[in-house]
Amino acid sequence: DGGITQSxxxxxxxxxxxxxxxxxxxxxxxxxxxxxxDPGQGLRLIYYSQIVNDFxxxxxxxxxxxxxxxxxxxxxxxxxxxKNPTAFYLCASSLFRGSNQPQHFGDGTRLSIL
Amino acid sequence: xxxxxEDPQALSIQEGENATMNCSYKTSINNLQWYRQNSGRGLxxxxxxxxxxxxxxSGRLRVTLDTSKKSSSLLITASRAAxxxxxxxxxxxxxxxxxxxxTGTRLTIIP
Numbered sequence: 001d002g003g004i005t006q007s008x009x010x011x012x013x014x015x016x017x018x019x020x021x022x023x024x025x026x027x028x029x030x031x032x033x034x035x036x037x038d039p040g041q042g043l044r045l046i047y048y049s050q051i052v053n054d055f056x057x058x059x060x061x062x063x064x065x066x067x068x069x070x071x072x073x074x075x076x077x078x079x080x081x082x083k084n085p086t087a088f089y090l091c092a093s094s095l096f097r098g099s100n101q102p103q104h105f106g107d108g109t110r111l112s113i114l
Numbered sequence: 115x116x117x118x119x120e121d122p123q124a125l126s127i128q129e130g131e132n133a134t135m136n137c138s139y140k141t142s143i144n145n146l147q148w149y150r151q152n153s154g155r156g157l158x159x160x161x162x163x164x165x166x167x168x169x170x171x172s173g174r175l176r177v178t179l180d181t182s183k184k185s186s187s188l189l190i191t192a193s194r195a196a197x198x199x200x201x202x203x204x205x206x207x208x209x210x211x212x213x214x215x216x217t218g219t220r221l222t223i224i225p
Contacts, residue, residue: 004156006156033212035215040217041217042202042215042216042217042218043157043202043215045212045213045214048212058212090156090157092156092157097211098211099144099145099205099206099207099211099212099213100144100145100162100164100206102147102159102162103147103149103157103159103204103213104159105156105157105158106156107154107155107156108154108155108156
């Protein structure tokens with residue numbers, strides 16, 4: 001079955017540590033996205049990529065980094081510069097770039113601070 | 115800033131009743147989308163309505179769009195316990211490159 005796989009489901013970060021969240025899709029979609037969701041809140045866009053080897057900052061990119069070396073993979077690194085990383089992180093993809101495309105989501109990674 | 119805002123924030127109804135959620139947005143759009151999120155899961159796309167459409171149906175879902183009022187509504191008819199979830203509207207930012215999601219309506223269906 002085609003879809004988006006995020007791993008791990010739960011992740012704990014120590015002070016000063018960088019952690020990487022995995023996102024893999026087998027939908028052959030061009031565009032991929034990372035969102036952050038805080039309790040009772042909507043989604044906020046961290047980074048997005050419309051094509052391999054290209055990505056743009058979203059609304060809250062500070063303290064995060066991404067890469068897009070392969071079409072199917074879009075990992076997110078939460079760096080030590082992100083002082084409040086505790087949140088639910090969602091990865092999504094769409095067939096093409098642009099806001100008129102439905103987005104398909106993974107089941108998220110919940111990140112907490114130890 | 116939030117492009118879309120849902121109303122109400124929370125809604126509880128009896129199974130079998132209809133549920134209506136509203137979404138307001140700020141800028142001109144070419145489409146608006148609705149998503150569902152079950153607790154602890156990712157979002158699932160429900161329906162996309164284009165700016166030249168006034169109403170769209172999908173099973174028990176009915177979405178309306180009023181571009182003059184910059185608002186949309188999602189109606190779920192004959193609700194079921196499985197409809198318990200949060201519902202989000204999403205609209206394009208200026209430039210139509212990305213979506214902005216509202217804060218959601220938390221729907222609880224009471225059996």
